[in-house]
Amino acid sequence: MAKEMVAMLLAGGQGSRLYALTQNLAKPAVPFGGKYRIIDFPISNCVNSGIDTVGVLTQYQPVELNNYIGNGQPWDLDRLYGGIHVLPPYQKASGSDWFKGTANAIYQHIAFIEKYDPQYVIILSGDQICKQDYNDFLQFHKAKNAEFSVAVMEVPWDDASRFGLMVTDENDKITEFQEKPKNPKSNLASMGIYIFNWDILKKYLIEDEADPESENDFGNNIIPNLLRDERRMYAYRFDGYWKDVGTIGSLWEANMEVLDPENSGIDLFDEDWKIYSRNSGHTGHRIAPSAVVEDSMITDGCDVKGTVKHSILYAGVTVEEGAVVEDAVVMGGCTIKAGAVVKHCILGENVEVGENAVVGEHPAGGGIGDVAHVGPGLKIGANAVVGPTAKVYEDVKEGEKC
Amino acid sequence: MLNKVINNEALGVIFPNSYDGLVPELVKERLMASIPFASRYRLVDFVISSMARAGIDNISLIARENYLSLMDHLGSGREWDLARKNGGLNVIPPYAQKTIKVYNGRVEALESIKSFLVSQKEKYVVMSDANVVANINYGEVIEAHKKSGADVTVVYRKQEIPENFKKPLGTNHDLYYTLDVEGNRVTQLFVNSKRDGEVNFSMNIYVIERELLIRLIDEAYVLGFTCFERDVLAPQIDMLDIQGYCYDGYVAFIHDMKSYFDENMRLLEADNLDALFGPGPVWTKIRDDNPTRYIKGAKVSNVMAADGCVIEGEVENSVLFRGVKVAKGAKVKNCVLMQDTVVGEGANLEYVITDKDVTITSGKSLVGTDSFQVFVAKKQTV
Secondary structure, three states, rough: OOOOEEEEEEEOOOHHHHHHHHHHOEEEEEEEEEEEEEEEEEHHHHHHHHOOEEEEOOOOOOHHHHHHHOOOOHOOOOOOOEEEEEOOOOOOOOEOOOOHHHHHHOOOOOOHHHHHHHOOOEEOOOOEOOOOHHHHHHHHHOOOOOOOOEEEEEHHHHHHHHHHEEOOOOEEEEEEEEEEEOOOOOOOOEEEEEEHHHHHHHHHHHHHHOOOOOOOHHHHHHHHHHHHHHEEEEEEEOOOOOOEEOOOOHHHHHHHHOOOOOHHHHOOOOOOHHOOOOOOOOOEEEEOOOOOOOEEOOOOOOOOOEEOOOOOOOOOEEEOOOOOOOOEEEOOEEEOOOEEEEEEEEEOOOOOEEOOEEEEOOOOOOOOOOOEEEEOOEEEOOOOOOOOOOOOOOOOOOEEEO | OOOOOOOOOOEEEEEEEOOOHHOOOOOOOOOOHHHHEEEOHHHHHHHHHHHHHHHOOOOEEEOOOOOHHHHHHOOOOHHHOOOOOOEEEEOOOOOOOOOOOOOHHHHHHHHHHHHHHHHHOOOOEEEEOOOOOEEOHHHHHHHHHHOOOEEEEEEEEEOOOOOHHOOOOOOOOOEEEEEEOOOOOOOOEEEEOOOOOEEEEEEEEEEHHHHHHHHHHHHHHHOOOHHHHHHHHHHHHHOOOOOEEOOOOOOOEOOOEEEEEEEEEEEEEEEHHHHHOOOOOOOOOOOOOOOEEEEEOOOEEEEEEEOOOOOOOOOEEEOOOOOOOOOOOEEEEEEEEOOOOOEEEOOEEEEEEOOOOOEEOOOOOOOOOOOEEEEEOOOOOO
């Protein structure tokens, strides 16, 4: 029984620009939006698009990610045939390799894809926040009789040189690919989401692997090779919400955008396109009589006695009396002790902020500015001060400044 | 987790329809076990989770009627880690087999599943109703039962008899039991006592050896008896060694609308919430709601809310279930609003209980009192 399309989700990214948040965690497993992790978005998109076979390619710090995905039950992907599978690099009879590049990661798991004998393979990225209908994308791919399609976003011309760009003709056929060019000829940026005909992908993966000069990367090798051979390549325009949450600033900003779905375009309240996640199992949250809650999102298990403004509290966060949380992303299990002030920052999971401690501050000029962050599981001592540019990797002692 | 029973030592039997008659409004389209409670649970979640945590992984719910909502809620049982090849969670509806009729009382209910009981391997049976909300350590109860060598262990609680039980019987004919206990030995079992003051009030939770249970039920059934306590235990109080197990943890009994309202509201106090959920997690069906959103202008004080709510108005002293929407300018005070209740702009609710999927249109005002709450039935629009 063949599957029409199998999804391969690249989730090996280290996310080094998330600093302390990804010390022990792969970037796709970073919590997002109150009760999700980044990877919930592509996985839920798959399920909502009717794709029931997903391979997740892991490499960096896979433990928590493996644990999170488990048997795939939260996404309805515990299937007899298909389902979700975590695919690490592995040792073979002759040689073993870490994934060398994105293309090599898929190459190493050709056998997994073959098992489902698909017509199409969609390559997804595990570090973007995006709600996208991959079935719509597939219909485009079929309608164009394409061999390769890439999802693209229109970006402002001024920013275009930061992206991989697809130059297309009037039929959206790709004529040229520019990787971060000085003089962009297009403003259609690749989202790193590709649909391939499987026979084509397989052929190019095998050829690419045989090339010792290759970096084994989709953007740098596979796509240029397809272009060289004048394959039928098309650009599929996507105009919904899309965000690469690769930096502390962008991760914070995307969380803040969740608070403003009317203007930001990222709506988690859409019944027709739910984002699924593994449940925390907490009871309902509690807002005490002493609490002030404004313009915020609060998840199960929170206990709010202080002030929370324009912030997201993930599952099981405690905000004690007199504490103030403003413009902050507070991940699961954190405790903000009495009198502490937490502003314009990201707290990783299970952080404890001591009494009257201060974490972060609003940037003087407004805007995103600097966003402080504290790595998961750390303790900020009483009366300590964590400055607005701090990247906190270790406990901060009582009264200390950093 | 402490006090887990050894695998396959005990099986659970739950009576999901017990005391349905006490809350007719709430069981119109469901049964006692599936009444929503504490912002995101159903009553039965507490007993199932407690049993599952004690290692009881073979649980049967003998349904009498109106069990669709129960089956929907429980599904395969995987939320409680009870989707198992052997045992697991089973809902047994009437007519599932030739012998399984709509039963009256526990004797008939148990007799109807006798072939199931006979074929099981567990040594003990733990029985409970669903209207008792508690986080009981069943491992401890079973240990106490084994240690005492009793024939039957009954869990009770020191409390007053609920007022509505003492009123003359109206439309409900439900029985409740109080005990005289000497040492731990139960010496008397009273049916529908009207005694004032603190009594030993039975929680209707029993531990008994499976084979003894089958024998007792067989004997009672052929004599036309229906009620386990009145017809089996009370007459044999001297012959059977019945031990009491006094439970002093947090308990919420649902025995009328007032208690349903009060017990929800009681959980607004952090100490009570901790007491109920402290002993261990309570699992429920997952709905995959987004986090609850408090939009600019929302004012909230002393509220328990589940995920999926959108609050733009004022909410005070209330319990909100999953997916409740309170629009701009609306005021909600001292209310229990069940799943997906929508409160329109400028509406005013005080002392109101809404069932699932209720819509209160803009500008409407509904006001009950502390002693009598306005109830809006499922899917109604006001």
